[in-house]
Amino acid sequence: xxxxxxxxxxxxxxxxxxxxxxxxxxxxxxxxxxxxxxxxxxxxxxxxxxxxxxxxxxxxxxxxxxxxxxxxxxxxxxxxxxxxxxxxxxxxxxxxxxxxxxxxxxxxx
Numbered sequence: 001x002x003x004x005x006x007x008x009x010x011x012x013x014x015x016x017x018x019x020x021x022x023x024x025x026x027x028x029x030x031x032x033x034x035x036x037x038x039x040x041x042x043x044x045x046x047x048x049x050x051x052x053x054x055x056x057x058x059x060x061x062x063x064x065x066x067x068x069x070x071x072x073x074x075x076x077x078x079x080x081x082x083x084x085x086x087x088x089x090x091x092x093x094x095x096x097x098x099x100x101x102x103x104x105x106x107x108x109x
Contacts, residue, residue, distance in 0.1 A: 001052065001054065001056060001084065001086075001087045001090060002028055002035060002036070002037045002052060002053075002054050004087035004090070004091060005037050005039075005052050005087075005090065005091075005094075006025075006028065006037055008091055008094065009023060009025050009037075009039055016041070016098075019043070019098075019102050020043060020044065020102070021041050021042065021043045021098070021101065021102060022041070022042045023039055023040070023041055023042075024039065024040040024042075025037070025038070025039050026038040026039070026040075026051075034053045034054055034055050034057075035053065035054045036051055036052060036053045036054070037051075037052055038050060038051040038052070041097075041098070041101060043101040043102055044065075045064065045065050045066050045101075046062060046063065046064055046065070046100070046101040047062075047063045047065070048060065048061065048062045048063070048097055048101060049061045050094060050097070052084075052090060055083075056083050056084040056085060056090075057081070057082070057083050057084075058081070058082045058083075058084060058090065058093075059079065059080070059081055059082075060079070060080045060081075060082070060093075060097060061077060061078070061079050061080075062077070062078045062079075062080075062097070062100075062101075063077050064077075064078075
């Protein structure tokens with residue numbers, strides 16, 4: 001699963017740049033009990049950190065800078081924990097996160 005994540009980061013670097021998202025990669029790291037790979041995605045308003053371990057466990061942290069600015073007492077950070085069963089499941093979740101980060105807010109109505 002880590003290999004699929006690393007490959008996604010490599011293959012999508014230009015796409016991310018075209019979307020206005022910068023990516024920073026970390027790892028892979030080799031720990032005593034499990035290995036991991038992580039990325040930071042920065043899309044201006046949103047910043048996300050995604051870490052995946054070779055066990056399929058993943059932590060996703062999403063920071064909304066606009067919410068922090070307009071609601072200093074609020075919680076602009078969303079943290080999600082997952083246990084993925086397949087690379088496809090993980091990559092689908094990663095793409096959903098990216099869509100959320102780059103989608104334009106509704107103009108209301």
